[in-house]
Every structure is written in C-alpha cells, then in structure tokens.
Amino acid sequence: MNDAAAHRAPTLFAESPDDVLVAYRVHGRIDADAALPPVLLVHGFASNDELTWERTGWVRAVQDAGRAVITLDLRGHGESDKPVDAESYAPARLGADLLAVLESAGAERADFVGYSMGNRVISALTALAPERVRRVVIGGAGPEELFASWDLDDARAVLLHGEAARNPVIEQVLRPAITAGADRDALLACIEGVSGAPLSIPGEIPTLFVIGENDPVPAGVRELALEWDSDLVTIPGRDHVSTLTARAFKDAAIAFLA
Numbered sequence: 001m002n003d004a005a006a007h008r009a010p011t012l013f014a015e016s017p018d019d020v021l022v023a024y025r026v027h028g029r030i031d032a033d034a035a036l037p038p039v040l041l042v043h044g045f046a047s048n049d050e051l052t053w054e055r056t057g058w059v060r061a062v063q064d065a066g067r068a069v070i071t072l073d074l075r076g077h078g079e080s081d082k083p084v085d086a087e088s089y090a091p092a093r094l095g096a097d098l099l100a101v102l103e104s105a106g107a108e109r110a111d112f113v114g115y116s117m118g119n120r121v122i123s124a125l126t127a128l129a130p131e132r133v134r135r136v137v138i139g140g141a142g143p144e145e146l147f148a149s150w151d152l153d154d155a156r157a158v159l160l161h162g163e164a165a166r167n168p169v170i171e172q173v174l175r176p177a178i179t180a181g182a183d184r185d186a187l188l189a190c191i192e193g194v195s196g197a198p199l200s201i202p203g204e205i206p207t208l209f210v211i212g213e214n215d216p217v218p219a220g221v222r223e224l225a226l227e228w229d230s231d232l233v234t235i236p237g238r239d240h241v242s243t244l245t246a247r248a249f250k251d252a253a254i255a256f257l258a
Contacts, residue, residue, distance in 0.1 A: 008054070011079055014072075014097070014104035018088065022097045023079035025049065027059050028068035030107050037109045037134055038068035039257060040098065044116030044140070045194075046177035046187060048078030052115060052244065061250045067257070070110065072101050074121065075190075082186035089193025095124025102132055111257045113137040115244060116217065120145065120197040130202045137253040138199070139210045140240055142218030147195040155191055159184040203228070208256040210249050212238030231256075 009025040016022055030038050039062050043052035049071035053059050062069050073080040075097055076089065083089075098121060102110060111134050114122045119141040126133050150170055157163040158174045165171040177187060201207050209225045209232040211218045217240050225232040233252045235243050243249055 008050070012104065014100040016075070016093065016097045016100045018093060018096075020075050020081045020083060020088065020093075020097065022072055022075060022081070022101055023049075024070060024072035024101045024105065026068065026070055026105055028063055030068050030070075030105055032106075032108065034068070036067060036258070037111060038070050038105070038107050040070040040072070040101070040107075040110040040112050042072070042098070042112060042114040042118035042121055043074065043077070044114075044118050045190065046077070046173060046182055048073045050078070056245045058113075058244075058250060062254060065254045065258070067111075067254075070101065070105055070107065072097075074118070076183065076186040082183045084183075084185040084189050086189045086192035089190045091120060091124035091194065091197045092128065094121040094194070095126075095128045098122065098125040099129055099132065108132070109134055111135045111137075113139065113253050113257075114141070115139040116141055116240070117146075117194060119199055120194060123199050123201060124197070126201050126205060130205060133205050135257055136201055136205055136207045137210060137256060138201075138207055139249065139253075140212070140215060140217055140243055141199060142209075142211075142221035143199055143224045144219050145194070145196050145199070146217055147191050150191065150195070152192060152195075156188060159188045199224075201228070206230075206256075208233065208252065210235065210243070210252055212240060212243035212246075214238060215240040215243060 013021045041053045207230045235246045
C-alpha cells in the first residue's frame with residue numbers, strides 16, 4: 001500500500017432509502033458550531049472520489065482553507081453499491097444518496113462542488129431538500145445533459161460487446177473506464193437513468209459556474225449563467241479533464257464558498 005492510500009480517510013457507508021449503500025469519507029471534523037458548513041464534493045461519471053478529488057489536490061486545498069470536506073463514491077462507482085437497472089439511477093434516487101450521506105455524516109447543511117454529471121445529482125438534491133444546500137459550484141456542466149445526445153445502442157456496443165463506438169465522445173468517455181475495470185452493467189444503467197436529467201438549482205441558492213475554455217461539454221453555459229444571474233469563471237487552455245486539476249478552479253470555488 002502506498003503512503004497516499006495508507007493515509008486516506010476511512011470509508012463509511014450511508015444507506016439510501018432504496019437500500020443502496022453509498023461509500024463516503026469525511027476529511028476533517030464536522031462541527032455543528034462551525035461558522036461555515038462542510039464542503040461536499042460530487043464527482044462525475046465513470047470516476048470516484050479518489051480520482052476526482054484526492055489525487056487532484058481538491059481535498060487538501062479545501063481543508064487548507066479551513067473547511068471540513070465530505071467526498072463520496074456515487075452509486076455504480078468506486079466502493080458504493082452498483083445496481084444494474086436504470087431506475088436505480090433516476091435523479092431523485094441519486095439526490096437521495098446525497099441526503100443519506102449528509103444524515104450519516106451528521107451534517108445539517110453543506111456547500112457543494114460538483115463536476116460534470118455530479119451537478120445533476122446536486123440538482124436532484126436541491127429538489128428534495130433545498131434547505132440542506134447553502135451554495136453550489138457547478139464545474140464542467142451546462143444546460144445540455146451529455147447522455148441525452150448519445151445513441152444508447154452505441155454505448156451498449158462498447159460496454160457489453162467490446163466494440164468501438166461510432167461516436168468518438170462515447171469512446172473517449174467509456175474506454176478508459178473499461179480499462180480501469182469499472183462495472184460495465186452499472187455504467188450502462190447509469191447512462192440510461194441519468195440521460196436527460198435537468199440542471200436546475202433553486203434561485204435562492206447562490207451558484208458559480210466554472211468551465212474550461214476548451215471544454216465542449218458545458219455548451220450553453222454562458223446563457224444559463226446570465227439567466228441565473230450567476231458568475232462564470234473560464235479557465236484558459238483547459239478541457240473537460242484538465243479543468244479539474246487547475247488551481248484557478250480551486251481558488252474560485254474556495255473564494256465563492258467562503
């Protein structure tokens with residue numbers, strides 16, 4: 001075991017209403033009397049909390065800013081349960097997972113940073129329990145949900161039959177996940193369940209958009225930010241993957257959540 005793995009926060013589990021166990025970690029101490037609530041970081045599709053938030057320096061940066069941090073593996077990912085039916089990935093169920101994590105961690109309220117698909121999950125939580133959400137940083141996402149533009153037969157061909165995708169974006173997203181040993185049936189169910197999920201945050205919750213200059217995924221985000229009267233930070237020279245590692249993204253998020 002390497003040093004990073006040896007010093008990871010212990011894995012805890014929250015039970016969602018449909019009995020799915022969601023793995024999460026608490027970094028630092030959650031204090032109900034703290035001036036600011038913990039920050040819950042929500043990763044995107046075909047990733048996990050370690051890849052998205054720990055290895056990129058996010059957990060350390062947010063802790064260095066004096067905040068407790070909660071990370072989780074979305075259902076179908078990492079150490080969480082991996083149901084293989086699309087209904088299990090309906091937005092309301094994903095949002096309920098975040099609520100279950102907050103309850104299990106003893107956090108009455110939290111700030112949220114989402115990346116890519118993770119923002120759809122945060123959006124679903126705000127529909128269930130907006131009072132539990134103080135502020136939201138929306139990274140790498142816009143009004144158009146990516147899976148809605150995919151041919152599901154193309155995704156099935158890649159995940160279930162090992163064939164090459166006709167859509168290069170599907171190939172770019174799924175092939176690394178397959179190579180890394182992700183659960184193919186769970187990923188397909190996630191695609192089907194999340195497809196078309198809205199990005200809708202109640203107007204009373206302040207939001208900040210952060211995108212990479214060269215990222216095609218958040219198409220339409222500038223218009224959405226104007227509509228919501230939200231600030232938009234664009235990271236020069238970054239694409240959908242490299243935006244995550246940008247110090248400018250971390251700085252903008254930490255400042256907004258202060």
